[in-house]
Amino acid sequence: MPNQEIVQKELKYVKLMEDLKEKILSGTLKAGDKLPSENELSMSYQVSRQTVRKALSILENAGYIYAEHGRGTFCSELVHHNRNSRNIAVVTTYLSDYIFPRVIKGIDTVLTREGYSIILKNTGNSRSQEARCLEELLQKDIEGIIIEPSKSQIYCRHMNLYQKLEEYNIPYVFIQGCFARMNDRPQVLMNDYKGGYLITKYLIEKGHNKITGVFKSDDIQGQNRHKGYVAALQEAGISYDPDRVIWYYTEDRKVHPYESIYHMAISRYPMDAVVCYNDQIAMKVIQALNDAGYKVPEDISVTGYDNSYMANINGMKLTSIIHPQEKLGEMAAELMLKLIQNGIELKEEKKILIEPEIIEGNSCMDRKNNL
Amino acid sequence: MPNQEIVQKELKYVKLMEDLKEKILSGTLKAGDKLPSENELSMSYQVSRQTVRKALSILENAGYIYAEHGRGTFCSELVHHNRNSRNIAVVTTYLSDYIFPRVIKGIDTVLTREGYSIILKNTGNSRSQEARCLEELLQKDIEGIIIEPSKSQIYCRHMNLYQKLEEYNIPYVFIQGCFARMNDRPQVLMNDYKGGYLITKYLIEKGHNKITGVFKSDDIQGQNRHKGYVAALQEAGISYDPDRVIWYYTEDRKVHPYESIYHMAISRYPMDAVVCYNDQIAMKVIQALNDAGYKVPEDISVTGYDNSYMANINGMKLTSIIHPQEKLGEMAAELMLKLIQNGIELKEEKKILIEPEIIEGNSCMDRKNNL
DNA sequence: CCGTATTTGTTCGTATGTATT
DNA sequence: CAATACATACGAACAAATACG
Secondary structure (H helix, E strand, O other): OHHHHHHOOOOHHHHHHHHHHHHHHHOOOOOOOEOOOHHHHHHHOOOOHHHHHHHHHHHHHHOOEEEEOOOEEEEOOOOOOOOOOOEEEEEEOOOOOOOHHHHHHHHHHHHHHOOOEEEEEEOOOOHHHHHHHHHHHHHOOOOEEEEOOOOOOOOOOOHHHHHHHHHOOOOEEEEOOOOOOOOOOOEEEEOHHHHHHHHHHHHHHOOOOOEEEEEEOOOHHHHHHHHHHHHHHHHOOOOOOHHHEEEEOHHHOOOHHHHHHHHHHHOOOOOOEEEEOOHHHHHHHHHHHHHOOOOOOOOOEEEOOEOOHHHEEOOEEOEEEEOOHHHHHHHHHHHHHHHHHHOOOOOOOOEEEEOOOEEOOOOOOOOOOOO | OHHHHHHOOOOHHHHHHHHHHHHHHHOOOOOOOEOOOHHHHHHHOOOOHHHHHHHHHHHHHHOOEEEEOOOEEEEOOOOOOOOOOOEEEEEEOOOOOOOHHHHHHHHHHHHHHOOOEEEEEEOOOOHHHHHHHHHHHHHOOOOEEEEOOOOOOOOOOOHHHHHHHHHOOOOEEEEOOOOOOOOOOOEEEEOHHHHHHHHHHHHHHOOOOOEEEEEEOOOHHHHHHHHHHHHHHHHOOOOOOHHHEEEEOHHHOOOHHHHHHHHHHHOOOOOOEEEEOOHHHHHHHHHHHHHOOOOOOOOOEEEOOEOOHHHEEOOEEOEEEEOOHHHHHHHHHHHHHHHHHHOOOOOOOOEEEEOOOEEOOOOOOOOHHHO
């Protein structure tokens, strides 16, 4: 009995309202479709007609549906979207950290020049948060979305929302990464496979052969950099050892990789270099190695990725891959403007792949002459 | 009978709704006043409580009134532009540089939690750009503006735009600084006078007495930090020498202060410390001093301001003033939410002054024992 | 055009739950 | 604790617009 009461917190009209809203957003109920009549809903949900009406009145107020006396209730031609709002949404995983401020700045430069404003959202790299953002944005007056997908390694759970965007002719551009099975969508990203390959090859050429890898597992960038890392090893005839690779999730960023590399180091697991997913993690790796009694680069070389401001700290300049930050933002914004002007059926290439370039620092040693 | 039917067009809930609306608009019911309870209305209008609730729900939806569980129904602080866009504009001088990403993140945290979105604009610290931003924003659906004024030292040239905001009941909150003659507006800023005073006093206590100052001349923060600097000198009986102060404009940031301090240094103008407007400029000053053959802190001490990530670079940790970045953003966002909820005539204090605090680094030497 | 069924719109009555004073 | 006030829920009835044979 008390158990049941706790569960029963869900209000009937809220439940019904959200059920219907879900059906509308998911596309089960399309624009112009007739909803079941109040009596039918009342029967099928086992609630009173009053309760049904309460739920419907909320949706009507929010603009999802409209009622016609004597005819029925219908799904709105969602929504009186202002087609000339001059707003473009920018959705990133994080706001203030790392390279994002500069990417956003690049987007802003181009869009402001053309008279657009940015609506900024961030997801904390959570898919549910991303879905919430998109739902919110579908309610707003926007002309397009530039989005860095959250957990892009995993299959996108809310394709329906992207479909909704397409239905409404709201163009979107992926940056940094792209969900599986959405490779045909407009996107601006780096060739991460090649980046991982280049930086690993760089280490091999400097005489390293026990190269540990630390990669982020929940975005497509991490997957691709890892593939490049594997390719470079195999090309050089170094067998790939899965135990040498540390995968981490964003959520554990503060703890996990540090500890893994620390334990690997103090347990004397042989390594002469560490390829890192990005500069941020490289700094943690260096910290862990130092704490374990190793010197970088004298004992172990470490590489970063992105060449962010973090690549240059405490006199240590990480060897890294150049991330064009602002430039990437500008390219994404320009692609967006083209999509708005020429419609979504853009003739030219909609996929921009930025070729990586190595920038050498002092975080790696040449071990060829040491042998 | 037909006669009666025509007259009967007046629906009871519409009648009641319009009655109440009239009373609100005429001022019979003032903002914050409690309406009669649903039961009282039901009695006095001889309608059912359902009907009363229907009437009230319309008024509530339109924003005229709000209901509080267990307390009663109250008259709103009429009326926020009728708009329910859930957008709040954030206008800063810069986007990606320095402390701004973290300030914006703080704002975002609070606003996202409350279901708002940020429209981001930046002015490049140009007044004309700021005016253009405000004009653009007046065309958009926004519920408020959080704005860092550009060139806040100078009298605001586009007061008319701020007046427009007030006419439209769009609340605005200043952050970082505030235009002259607008001190009564809502604002969140640091006590820059005290900050300048504290950090200068710190140097004096460490035995410095030839303290050069480098201040930004085009915002109110620079003016106030300079005043604090003067106050500390005079308190210590050190006469103020205007030739010892370098003023610079934002536009010249990259060139001017570097050259001034460089020339001051190579011309052997005596100095044992430099108080800098912020960490950014402090790094340039240190560069200039190094290039002129001086060592920091051995020959000359240097202080920063804001304790940004720049305060800690190349093994040098600037002595600086703590800027609460995210916290400041959060406070501004919370103040904004209060203004939206309670109307512009907020009872409580609308001006938040954050007290500065020194954070000691290794960029200053104690010269008391050197004499 | 009429009549009937369906569907939304409006109103009344009642009961129970929950927050505030 | 009791009284008050809003919140949710159900049932019933009639009105008005619409669809359809």
